[in-house]
Amino acid sequence: MQYVCPHCEGIFEVAEEAAEQEVTCPHCGQLLMVSRSEESVTETVRQEELDSARIQQVSRLRTAAMRTRSYCLIACGTCAVAAVDLIWRAARRMVTDGVGRVPAFYLLAAAFLAWFAWRMWSRAKSIALELRRTLAADPVDSPDFSDLSDGSQVAENLEHLR
Numbered sequence: 001m002q003y004v005c006p007h008c009e010g011i012f013e014v015a016e017e018a019a020e021q022e023v024t025c026p027h028c029g030q031l032l033m034v035s036r037s038e039e040s041v042t043e044t045v046r047q048e049e050l051d052s053a054r055i056q057q058v059s060r061l062r063t064a065a066m067r068t069r070s071y072c073l074i075a076c077g078t079c080a081v082a083a084v085d086l087i088w089r090a091a092r093r094m095v096t097d098g099v100g101r102v103p104a105f106y107l108l109a110a111a112f113l114a115w116f117a118w119r120m121w122s123r124a125k126s127i128a129l130e131l132r133r134t135l136a137a138d139p140v141d142s143p144d145f146s147d148l149s150d151g152s153q154v155a156e157n158l159e160h161l162r
């Protein structure tokens with residue numbers, strides 16, 4: 001099976017029966033414990049697949065949140081315009097016919113539309129806040145580069161390929 005040296009990232013073949021045994025890395029000479037479960041090539045690839053799936057999921061969620069936010073804003077604007085229109089109708093009706101059942105109904109509907117518009121507006125605002133919060137999440141600690149190699153092994157691997 002293929003094995004990646006954790007010290008120099010050099011790739012080398014290890015016999016299946018060598019698992020759970022100590023071997024010497026042919027690239028850097030470090031003595032290492034080969035285990036089937038960790039640091040094998042398949043494990044690394046699986047981790048990378050998980051990472052990219054997570055990134056895709058996060059970006060899908062962000063797109064969905066932005067779409068929901070625009071729908072909320074459109075609904076908010078439509079309801080606000082309709083509420084203003086109903087209040088205007090009620091006012092005109094009251095000028096001509098006086099206070100009656102029709103203007104009262106108009107004002108009730110306008111109040112409901114205004115409430116709904118306000119709900120949509122606060123929903124859009126909280127989505128915007130959430131999106132900004134995930135964008136501006138600053139790292140707390142400086143990244144740890146101590147276990148990275150200087151890349152010389154990668155160059156050496158390329159040498160071997162030729």
Ligand SMILES: [Zn+2]
Nearest residue numbers: 005008025028
């Ligand atoms: Zn090594």
